[in-house]
Amino acid sequence: MxxxxxxxxxxxxxxxxxxxxxxxxxxxxxxxxxxxxxxxxxxxxxxxxxxxxxxxxxxxxxxxxxxxxxxxxxxxxxxYLVYMTFDWFKLAPKAMPVQFGEQKLPGSVIVIGHYVAWIAVTLFVLWLAGVLQT
Amino acid sequence: MSIARKSVVWGLFAAGGTLSAFLFPAVIALFLLVALGRVPPGLEFANLQAFAGHWVGKSALFLVIFLSLWHAAHRLRVVFHDFGVRRDKAVANAVYLVAAIGTVMTAFYLYRI
Amino acid sequence: MTLKTRQLELEVLRYDPEKDSEPHFQAYSVSCPEDWAILDALNYVKENLDTTLSYRWSCHMMVCGSCGMMVNGEPSLTCKTFIRDLPDKVRIEPLQNFPIERDLVVVLDDVMDKLQRAQPWIIRQDDPPPPDVEYNQPRAALYKFKQYTMCINCMCCYAACPQYGLDPSFIGPAALAMAHRYNLDSRDQGKSQRLDILADHDGVWDCSFVGACSEVCPKSVDPAAAIQQMKVDGAIEWWKQKLPGGKS
The missing domain is CATH 1.20.1300.10 (Fumarate reductase/succinate dehydrogenase, transmembrane subunit)
Known part of the structure; x- marks a missing residue:
């Protein structure tokens, strides 16, 4: 053979x-x-x-x-939002898992944390630029 | 040697990716507002000069542009590979050189303000 | 009660190294009860329609990892890929990115080598350990790496990875996940030994985080996560060494 x-x-x-x-x-x-x-x-x-x-x-x-x-x-x-920002957030928990004692923080919590931080950062930048000042 | 170089290249890529993922939607939105002719007060000459003239503003602008450029350059290098271009050394030299030129220009302009 | 049956058109890639210059599809029509997995349909073909068909399988219960194949283009364990989830026409091919030995059997020599290179065993600096010593491990330390111990070496991740397909010198998902599993093990002291192999040009840096390996993994090992964590580790390690007060 x-x-x-x-x-x-x-x-x-x-x-x-x-x-x-x-x-x-x-x-x-x-x-x-x-x-x-x-x-x-x-x-x-x-x-x-x-x-x-x-x-x-x-x-x-x-x-x-x-x-x-x-x-x-x-x-x-x-x-940019769809393919860069949201994709980056989606993949973030893989690179940085968080474990408290025996419990792993669910990836979804880390993703939601990213969205919250992103909204805060975006509002801050827009405020700096004077968009939010009337 | 190669270990160290690859990890620092990737570290800058990841840092730049995180910064640009968080910040660039707002940056694009601001350019959109300007394009629509609705220039927000923060982007008027005196205000922006004051912001970029302060060392905090200077360092923030420098870090964001430097790391985002590096991120774009490194990802573009991978994109070339993925599209079938196999001359990685030449591609790497070219994209990192462009990023370096952009970084030097950023530093120069910020220094002048 | 009898189960509903469905007529399935199986298109199976055939390749006989002694006769064929290239593979070709052969169709089989099989009447399948709804609770069958693809592996059952293949076994039916082998036993009743065509005894010459070659494929690997052993346990039929997602443990042995030998029945990985492409099912309608998706790397899958055929014992856990069920007829009820599939259309009436199913295309079965050997795992992508591997040379075909015969029919659905692929050559695995390359990945066997790569698994060895990852040194997937506990490395101690005090080897051999003193007699009567147990290496205790708290549960929290076990949960750090437990998911990576679930790998059954089915190699679906290699079939899903385009970077391995484009450049087979890349050490690949499962081997890197194994290395990471031992790096995370509190009993292991071999991290620096593995770093040399894995941080080289064909190591973690050849991964561009397509993420397909994790999406097809039948055991939810998530090799893509392991690889990104190793990259983060490598980058932090570099800064630790270069910054003032660093290790070297």
Whole structure:
């Protein structure tokens, strides 16, 4: 009897297409592009701010104000929440389990803790930016 | 050596991921408000200068941008691998270099404020 | 009372290394009582329709871990995958990411090696232990790692892991979960020994947290959690060593 194992290699660039779990993972991973884009926007804002001239800051703000940007930010916000923020919270209890004595804290408690903290952080940032001041 | 390097790369990635998961929805919302022409008072020139001029504001902005950039760079490196690009060394050098340039720019601009 | 039966179309991947150049599907029609598992249907085929079909199984009760296969594309223990939860057409393939030995039997040499590399046993620095010594362990310490002891080496997690499929040098979910299980054991002193192997380029850092391993695990071992915890450990360890007053 001769052995001749048959190898089924995974397609290098398209392996995620046929599997819902893998597709969702890829949708999560590409959120790094959005993080990159918003870091770039923040650096652009700092550049305008550091010039020391209110006119340049005004020009930066004016450059942000168009319909294309509205659409982009709105879509980015939804996509980012679903595939970055909420996914990150969902996976957090796996990386940081909490055990009191013999009891493990249920993962759902840790996830809910993340949501509560996130709401607080978001309100704080919006308050800092003056959105919540009337 | 490789053990240490990989764990510190991943540590920064995880820290940046946590920060950007928590903070970026608010950041995107602020950009959306600006795009809609409703610039909140905190984003007016004098207020923002005061915030970024204080050492607390400076350090917060620096940490958030540095770690988020690092997070994005590291995840992008994995994305390249997942899309079938197998030149990991070149990809790693490129993405970390871009993150480093962004970090230096951030530090420079913050220093000037 | 007789159980309802359903006619199931089984599409089974066949491969005979002595005759076939590549695998092909063969269909069997089996009348299955509703309480059957897929393994029962395979046993029916083997006993009544086609004695040449090869597959592994032993206990039929989720303990031995030998009947792992792809059922409609999902890595599954066929003894706990029931007909009642499946459509009328069921596709059965050998575990993904492993070479096919014959029909539904895969070659496991690689993962057997990897389990060894994880050193899944208690390592003591005072080895051999003095006679008449017991290593006591409080219950709270046991619960730290108990879930990772449930692994039955069915290798469904390796079949689910795309990073193992793309690069088989990755040590993979079950081996890492085993290593983590012993690292967490209060009686073990071998963590630094395992760190060398596991933090290397084909160790934990090749995991990109797809999480599929944990979703398919029939014993809820959650290897993805073990791997992320090892990464966190590694990162904290680095800072501990570098910060002033650190260990080295």
């Amino acid at each position: 001769s052995r001749q194992p048959y190898v089924r290699p995974m397609p290098k660039a398209s392996w995620y297409l046929g599997n819902a779990r893998y597709r969702r993972y890829m949708l999560r991973e590409v959120t790094c592009l959005l993080v990159g884009v918003y870091c770039a926007l923040l650096i652009w804002a700092l550049a305008a701010l550091s010039s020391g001239s209110p006119e340049r800051w005004g020009a930066f703000l004016a450059a942000q104000q168009n319909t294309a940007m509205v659409v982009f930010h709105a879509l980015a916000l939804v996509y």
